[in-house]
Amino acid sequence: MKTIIITKYVKNIFTTTLMLFVISGIIAQEEVEEKKFSISGSIDAYYRANLSAGNGIDAQAPGSSFANLPGFSLGMANVIAGYEGEKVGFVADLVFGPRGTDAIFASPMYSATGDIVNQLYVYWDISDKVTLTFGNFNTFLGYEVISPAANFNYSTSYLFSYGPFSHTGLKADFALSDDFSLMLAVMNPTDLTEFNPTGQYTYGVQLGYSGQYANLLLDNGSFEIDYTGGFDLSDDFFLGLNAAYFSGDEEDGIGSFAGVAVYPQLATSENFTIGLRGEYFAETDLFGAIGAVDAEGDASVFAVTLTGSATIGNLIIKPELRLDSTSEDTTFVNGDGEAMSSLSSFVLAAVYSF
Template structure:
């Protein structure tokens, strides 16, 4: 009898050990199985001026994207990603006016079909170090190219004047206790397929608990940027962005700051205001060049946006007022004026 009990116990123990090993192997295989994902967005919008004619495409805020009149297209954004245990890649393609604007400085602009937004590989060297090689969107600023990741549909002047993308090698470090850091060596700003100049840009970032201090030096231009935000309550979030850019040898500069208070009225509807002040010197002169203004220029832009979620669809009604220091716009009588009021309605589908 004793022998039978011991034999059965041995069988039971063997089965238990085999089961645990099998379960552990299955769990490890499930944990380390590479994952391929496909995601993206599709967006379109309607925009109209309140204080200016709507038959002139140029009469629009001086920031990037969402500038076309009437019913207009945004872009289709298709992202394929492969995530292995240690290595992976991201191929991010864009189609449409917004995507074309996002890669406007590409030296191979026509050869690539105006579609490559990001294209990079990465290696998780350890739990604390990740290396990224290729073309990736900028680490500076509060806003991004994808409309689904911004609260406001139209973009800020700070975003529009800052870099959109970089190509190079960057290293991200998890320093522990909510601290992070990044260093990068890249082609000059927005030159994404290759380097036609022989110059290189350097970038760095220091982060703590969702607050980031960013630095970029590229071809005689230096930019320092702060991006962050705070949850003031369960419903109320305040985002912050401030930056200063200057060129060597009196090549001009710009400075700006923006606040993004956002309040969740319900689980499916939120309101957000972007209040931005932006100024540039006469030597830099981008606002002046576009509108033939002389001297230093500045603009105060207030944008009120609603965000309603219906499944994977986001609807965004928006009212925007741009008030410049120069007569950079026109009114209904075609007379120069310093302000422009406009409205838009955007629809963004994410998958």
């Protein structure tokens, strides 16, 4: 009897232990799976008013993208779903609202729902040093991005507004060393993100070194070269830099532009940072960003944007003063309908990230 009892006892221990291992394995697997999936994004809204011109349905705004609507206005809801496997994954980045519509202005080209897709791509980590990305992804050029949660200034620069927003194609990222990186891409023509109706392709190259990036985009007779970077000058002071030159296709009547922007930012406390964007942007051959009226179509603008950033948990409040001063006397109109060359404006934005 003792032998039988002991055998049953051992069997019970073995069975219980096995069940515990199985349950632990299932829980562990669930925990791993949960870590692979992610949902993130942001929601933003703002108030905008001109200080030197009228406000209302015909109110003017700086000639750059986003934050251009009068009064209390909507930005966008940005929802990003991602899956990160051991070697492969995907990102589905959806946008809803005026800012999202402006960001993907070339859509819909095919489907009625095409104007909600900001990014949609899969990737494959071939090794620790090589990653392939296939699909629609935001541009690699420039200092600023579409998401208001990732920009310090709420309104955007001319350099950002007149460069590409997004691309669809195939890119390969190479980690050449701890400091150097290289990206090579073949893509549809700029901003044609749903499909390619032209049969032509655009090529991109990025060389990175310790957070500094040199970019080149070859786009069917046009090209853009761009430098983006920044430096931590102290624990509390950061200086961002962006410079670009775009040469349009003369056969298609596309002009050119060049510009430079600096982004000094000072953290005054853990929850508040103040920053300035100073930008000079010039266009030639009636490029169309500023509204040149002379025969050659040459014009320039100097824009200064002072932004405060106050953090309250996941919420960021951004008060912003902006002055755009152009070389053209007829760029803007004041409240009395008189032409003027400059515009001052105020924005108060709220951005919640999750």
